Amino acid sequence: MMQSFSVFLMPALLLTVFGYAFLRRVRVFDVFLTGAANGMKSAVSILPALVGLICAISMFRASGALDFLCAVCAPFLSKIGMPSEILPLALLKPVSGSGALAMIQDVFERSGPDSFSGKLASVMLGSSETTFYTLAVYYGAVKITKSRYTVHAALIADIIGIAASLLICHVLYE
């Protein structure tokens, strides 16, 4: 079901957008080129912000501080029903999407995708985004340095998402 959905999604999207424009006598290719040139400019303008942020995040991971934090928090986590192997995922997902994918792969290999940990990790990963990465890219692209309350609201959303995942998985899968 999912496969066939994804297979037809792109053709449907492209044919609708380009077909409709063509029928409305838009000069499809000319307009496309103008837009694409703008896209190239913005992609290049993100680079400095990306370098700064990705360096800082990689440094933090390489220092081992993340693993240390997990070890410290483990006793507290077991009280709220979070297996300690899930914590790295919950902490890493906001800063690194590929890191979180590596982490969930690790959980799947150790406990299996249909175990409680495997399901909890899946729900947590599926319902969250790479918060700090998104912040960096979006604000970096337009050179905004004062993000006001964005970080606060985004973290509230993340915490509610994690809490909801814990609660729902305990209700459904235990």
Place this chain on the structure above:
Amino acid sequence: MMNAIWFFLVLFSYIFSFFAGTTEAVTAAVFSGAQKAVELTVSLLGMMCFWTGLLSVAESSGITKKLEHLLYPLMRFLFPGLSVKDGAGSAIVMSITANLLGLSNAATPLGLAAMEKLQKNNLTPDTATDHMCMFVVINTASITLLPTTLLTLRSTAGSVAPFEIMIPVWICSFLSVASGILAAKGFSRRWK
């Protein structure tokens, strides 16, 4: 805020590494991180061109206006007072649609196009507007209906029911996005 977080990450990584003996690894991470950023930009470049090209075709045919019209009640609630003329609304609608459909390759370029249009009307170019805060908060929460990467990972790991987690994922995503939106709404009234 971003300044403080960034500085703290760098400082804390080194301080921690002095105790953990990982100083060399942290220094190596500076170089690999910089390289990763370039690789990411290069891999984004082509898709960025393609999707912003598609967006301008969609805009000039008037199809985004229709979509915007359809989502008008929601848009008015999320982005009160958003001007219709500058096209930020269309870019936001397209980006959110791409996110819902799970086309993350498309969502980022479209989202960046929206940010640029919002920035054009920003009177204080170094400070985020309420519209930007709301848009970024929505983007930092997951609104994907079909997390294809996760489902692929689950089935390759040998899950007997890869889809079992879908409904919990939707419920959690919804709660997370809704609380982010409410928080942003609440903050925007008080924050100067």
